[in-house]
Each structure stands twice: as C-alpha cells, then as structure tokens.
Amino acid sequence: MVVASPNPRRAEKIQALELPAIDLSPSGRSAAPRLIVEACERYGFFKAVNHGVPAEIVSRMDEASAGFFARPASEKRLAGPADPFGYGSKSIGFNGDVGEVEYLLLESDPAFVSRRSASISDDPTRFSAAVNVYIEAVKDLACDILDLMAEGLGVRDTSVFSRLIRAVDGDSVFRINHYPQCVVLHGEVGFGEHSDPQILTVLRSNNVGGLQISLEDGVWTPVPPDPAAFWINVGDLLQAMTNGRFSSVRHRAVTNPFRSRTSIAFFGAPPLDARIAPQRELVTPRRPRLYNPFTWAEYKKAAYSLRLGDKRLDLFKAC
Numbered sequence: 001m002v003v004a005s006p007n008p009r010r011a012e013k014i015q016a017l018e019l020p021a022i023d024l025s026p027s028g029r030s031a032a033p034r035l036i037v038e039a040c041e042r043y044g045f046f047k048a049v050n051h052g053v054p055a056e057i058v059s060r061m062d063e064a065s066a067g068f069f070a071r072p073a074s075e076k077r078l079a080g081p082a083d084p085f086g087y088g089s090k091s092i093g094f095n096g097d098v099g100e101v102e103y104l105l106l107e108s109d110p111a112f113v114s115r116r117s118a119s120i121s122d123d124p125t126r127f128s129a130a131v132n133v134y135i136e137a138v139k140d141l142a143c144d145i146l147d148l149m150a151e152g153l154g155v156r157d158t159s160v161f162s163r164l165i166r167a168v169d170g171d172s173v174f175r176i177n178h179y180p181q182c183v184v185l186h187g188e189v190g191f192g193e194h195s196d197p198q199i200l201t202v203l204r205s206n207n208v209g210g211l212q213i214s215l216e217d218g219v220w221t222p223v224p225p226d227p228a229a230f231w232i233n234v235g236d237l238l239q240a241m242t243n244g245r246f247s248s249v250r251h252r253a254v255t256n257p258f259r260s261r262t263s264i265a266f267f268g269a270p271p272l273d274a275r276i277a278p279q280r281e282l283v284t285p286r287r288p289r290l291y292n293p294f295t296w297a298e299y300k301k302a303a304y305s306l307r308l309g310d311k312r313l314d315l316f317k318a319c
C-alpha cells in the first residue's frame with residue numbers, strides 16, 4: 001500500500017525545542033500545579049518524570065505488547081478487525097485514514113480486556129493482568145495530574161476533571177501501536193496529524209523516536225523518546241473545559257528507518273452522557289465562553305464521522 005509521506009511540496013519545518021519535564025516526586029510537587037498549567041497553556045504537552053509508576057508494571061506491559069506484535073500476521077488478525085476495538089493494521093478509524101502502523105485498541109474496562117485477551121494471547125490471563133494493572137496505574141497518574149491542573153488553574157473543585165475519568169462508566173480507551181521499521185529518506189507517516197478527542201492522554205514509548213508535535217501549522221517538533229517517563233497531552237475535551245486556556249496539541253508519529261517503535265497510550269475519557277462545558281471560573285468578561293456545551297457521546301460521534309486530521313472542536317464553538 002502506498003502511504004503518503006509528509007507532503008514534500010508543503011513547506012514543513014522541523015524545530016528542536018526543550019519540552020517541559022515536570023517532577024511529580026514529593027520534592028517537585030509544590031511547583032507542579034504552576035508548571036503544569038504553564039506547559040499546557042504553551043504546548044498542551046509535557047513530560048511527567050518521577051511519576052511513581054513502578055518499573056515492573058511498565059516492563060510487564062512492554063513484554064505483553066512485544067509478545068503480541070511478534071505473533072504471525074494470521075494470528076494477530078484473529079484479534080481484529082478493529083471495529084474500532086481489536087487489532088488493526090494500516091487502517092485508522094472508519095473514513096479512509098491509513099498509516100504505517102499496526103495496533104490493538106482496547107476498552108479500558110478490566111472485564112472487556114479480560115474477555116478480549118483470549119483472541120490476543122496464548123496466555124490470556126497473563127496478558128489481561130499486565131494490561132489491567134498498567135491501565136490502573138496510568139489512570140491514577142492521569143487523575144493525579146488532572147487534580148494538579150485544576151489546582152493550578154484556581155478551579156475550586158479540584159477533582160472536577162479527574163472525577164470524569166474515575167467514573168465507573170467512564171469511556172477511556174487504551175491503545176498499543178507498533179510502527180515497523182521503514183527504510184525511507186523521510187519518515188513515512190505512521191499515524192497522521194491529529195489531536196486526541198478525550199480529556200488527557202498518558203503516553204509511553206520504547207526508546208525509539210517518531211512522535212512529533214505541532215505548535216504552529218507546518219512546524220514539527222520531534223519528541224525525544226524517554227521510556228522512563230510518560231508524555232502527557234491535553235485532549236480536545238480539556239481544551240473545551242478550560243475554555244481554551246489549554247490547547248489540545250496536534251501530533252503525529254513517523255516511522256523510524258532503523259528500529260521499530262512501540263507506543264502505549266491511555267486516553268482518559270468521561271462517561272458518554274457527561275456534559276462538557278467550560279469551567280465557570282475560567283469564563284470571564286475578558287475571556288468569554290468559547291464553546292457550547294455538548295456531551296461526550298455527541299463529540300465522539302462527530303470525531304468518528306470525520307477524518308483523523310479534522311479540527312472537530314470547531315463544530316462546537318460558541319458563536
């Protein structure tokens with residue numbers, strides 16, 4: 001299949017940037033709310049270090065994903081096609097987006113993971129345990145960060161964001177991407193430019209670069225790999241709930257000519273019927289309300305009816 005590489009005719013610039021690293025250890029915590037807010041206003045993106053997620057939870061997860069992608073294609077296909085959940089290869093979403101990537105997209109609910117694991121692994125109990133424990137840990141990390149954000153923003157109810165993700169009927173999803181090594185001059189597009197629709201994304205990769213963020217149209221900043229850290233990015237819903245104070249960063253993944261890359265992402269989302277609206281404290285006469293209220297179900301439907309790179313939040317702008 002021919003996959004469009006970053007368009008050579010479009011002027012693209014690669015810009016190195018020192019992206020913020022936020023220390024979540026007890027000694028870094030007092031500064032964290034302010035630093036997180038600054039990072040999310042400026043980049044919608046930062047790296048969480050000293051995050052407290054135990055290394056063995058991470059290594060078991062890495063082992064489980066490496067085991068799956070090493071299986072023969074015919075066995076991997078038994079876990080697909082992605083509907084959107086399950087195993088997918090090259091095709092992303094339902095509207096013709098493609099990339100040099102294979103992936104597993106899973107519901108984050110432990111019961112769903114356990115049920116699906118039978119088609120994913122010869123040792124489904126081990127696979128689902130690795131995934132479920134990992135999801136629990138990164139969900140806690142996401143919630144901890146959301147509470148620090150609310151504190152830094154001066155929102156009175158500091159669990160207003162994390163509560164949505166912790167809800168029993170929360171709609172968070174989990175994704176494992178595998179980008180095969182691709183020998184080309186400029187990286188092929190593995191996963192095209194887009195923003196994440198949810199509230200917050202917690203991402204880790206192996207020690208192979210490929211993720212890039214766009215802070216300005218056509219200007220790409222490579223994100224250096226750091227398997228010991230988690231990259232955190234603001235999703236569309238958080239941009240709406242912060243009334244545009246935080247930006248949902250556009251990003252993409254390109255393949256690496258020398259090594260394959262694996263990335264693991266938790267997308268923290270609210271229940272389908274959750275009403276998403278700008279926080280009252282963040283709407284002021286100088287900063288009027290930017291978005292009309294909507295439910296996550298409405299937003300998700302819009303996301304799946306559009307292309308990967310479409311700016312779906314624009315549909316909900318207040319006039």
Ligand code: GA4
Nearest residue numbers: 084092093094097175196197303304307308
């Ligand atoms: C991008 C973020 C997550 O990977 C994802 C993706 C989803 C999918 O692959 O099924 C989407 C994409 C993502 C945004 C627009 C729609 C939906 C593919 C697509 C074209 C799981 C998600 O929630 O939104």
